[in-house]
Amino acid sequence: MLQKPNSAYFHIPFCSHICYYCDFAKVLMTGQPIDAYIESLIEEFQSFEIEKLRTIYIGGGTPSVLSAQQLERLLTAIAEQLDLEVLEEFTVEANPGDLSDEVIKVLADSAVNRISLGVQTFNDALLKKIGRTHTETQVYDSVERLKKAGFENITIDLIYALPGQTMEMVKSDVEKFLELKLPHVALYSLILEDHTVFMNRQRRGLLRLPSEDKNADMYEYIMDILAKNGYNHYEVSNFGLPGFESKHNITYWDNEEYYGIGAGASGYLAGIRYKNLGPVHHYLKAAPTEKRVNEEVLSKKSQIEEEMFLGLRKKSGVLVEKFENKFKCSFEKLYGEQITELINQKLLYDDRQRIHMTDKGFELGNNVFEKFLLDDINF
Numbered sequence: 520m521l522q523k524p525n526s527a528y529f530h531i532p533f534c535s536h537i538c539y540y541c542d543f544a545k546v547l548m549t550g551q552p553i554d555a556y557i558e559s560l561i562e563e564f565q566s567f568e569i570e571k572l573r574t575i576y577i578g579g580g581t582p583s584v585l586s587a588q589q590l591e592r593l594l595t596a597i598a599e600q601l602d603l604e605v606l607e608e609f610t611v612e613a614n615p616g617d618l619s620d621e622v623i624k625v626l627a628d629s630a631v632n633r634i635s636l637g638v639q640t641f642n643d644a645l646l647k648k649i650g651r652t653h654t655e656t657q658v659y660d661s662v663e664r665l666k667k668a669g670f671e672n673i674t675i676d677l678i679y680a681l682p683g684q685t686m687e688m689v690k691s692d693v694e695k696f697l698e699l700k701l702p703h704v705a706l707y708s709l710i711l712e713d714h715t716v717f718m719n720r721q722r723r724g725l726l727r728l729p730s731e732d733k734n735a736d737m738y739e740y741i742m743d744i745l746a747k748n749g750y751n752h753y754e755v756s757n758f759g760l761p762g763f764e765s766k767h768n769i770t771y772w773d774n775e776e777y778y779g780i781g782a783g784a785s786g787y788l789a790g791i792r793y794k795n796l797g798p799v800h801h802y803l804k805a806a807p808t809e810k811r812v813n814e815e816v817l818s819k820k821s822q823i824e825e826e827m828f829l830g831l832r833k834k835s836g837v838l839v840e841k842f843e844n845k846f847k848c849s850f851e852k853l854y855g856e857q858i859t860e861l862i863n864q865k866l867l868y869d870d871r872q873r874i875h876m877t878d879k880g881f882e883l884g885n886n887v888f889e890k891f892l893l894d895d896i897n898f
Contacts, residue, residue, distance in 0.1 A: 525573035530781030566807035574767035583613035587621035594629040615661040616653030627668040674703035702763035827891035836875025
C-alpha cells in the first residue's frame, strides 16, 4: 500500500492588488465568488480522505484578504478532518496591509502556528515601485499584533536586487529584520517572470536592475551577516534560527510527495506531478476529483534530476546512500565525473557521501544544477 503524503498546500488565489513581479496563480478579489471557492476548496480536500498531515501551508494570492468568517470556515473544516496531534507546522501567508485584528484572532484560535508575512522590503519608496500597498509602519504593527496574539514562529519574505535598490538599502532591510528578532527570513533575488508588469517594462527597456556583480555582492552580504547573527542558512534563499527551519518547504526540497489543493495549485502524488485548473470559475465548475488540468508521470530520469536539483538547494545537500537506496543505481556511475569537476571548481564540498554546495556554489546555483542533467540513458 502506498504511503500517503504528510503535507498539503492550499491555494487562495485572491489579491486586493497585483504586485509588479508576481506570476503566481492569482486574481483581483473584487466581484469574485470567494464563499463558493472556499466550499470547493474544502470539497477537494475532503475528496482525498486525508486523516493525518505533518505540515500544512495556506498560500496565495493573499490568504489574509479572506474575511474572518471565510478563514474560520476553511480552518475549521481542515481541523475537523485531521488528527491535530500529528500536525507539527501549519503556516498561513499574510500581507501586512490587510491583516486585521479579527483575522489574527481567528488564526490564534485555530491550529495555525506559523505566519509568513510578505514584507519584500522595509523601504516605502521601493514598496510603491514594486506595486505593494503596505508600508514599513504596517509591517511593525502586524508583527507586534501577531506576537501579542501568541505567535512566536513568524517568518518574513524579503526581495533583493529590486529596481533602483542599492547595497545600502539591502543592508537596511536586513538590519530592520534583525531588529524585529524574528526566527526566520526568506530572502529572494528578484526574478523576472513572463506575464508580469516588470517583464513588460524590461522588454521595453524601462527597468533599471542591479548588475549581476552587485546582485552577487548583495547575496554574499546577506549570507555573511545572517550567519554572524546565528541564522542557519539551510536552503539557498532561507535562513532560520535553530529549530525554526520551514518543515513544509523542506518537504519540497526533499522531493517528497504532497497534496496541492485549490485553483492553480500544484501537487505531487503517486509519482505524478499535477496542476489544477487555474481560472477560479473553471475550478468551481469541476467536480472535486476532476480539477486537474495537467498531469505528468515522471520518468526515472526526471525523478533523479529533480532529486538533485531540489536536494542541492539545501545546505545539507543529497545523501548518496539514501539516493542509491531510492533509485537502485550507482551514484558514482551517474555523476562521478561531474562531482569531481564541481569539487575542483570549489562549487561542491569534497565529500563523496553527502553532495552539498559551498557558498560559492549557492551563488552560482544554475551552473551546478545543469551538471546533473542526464543524457537519455537506459536504467
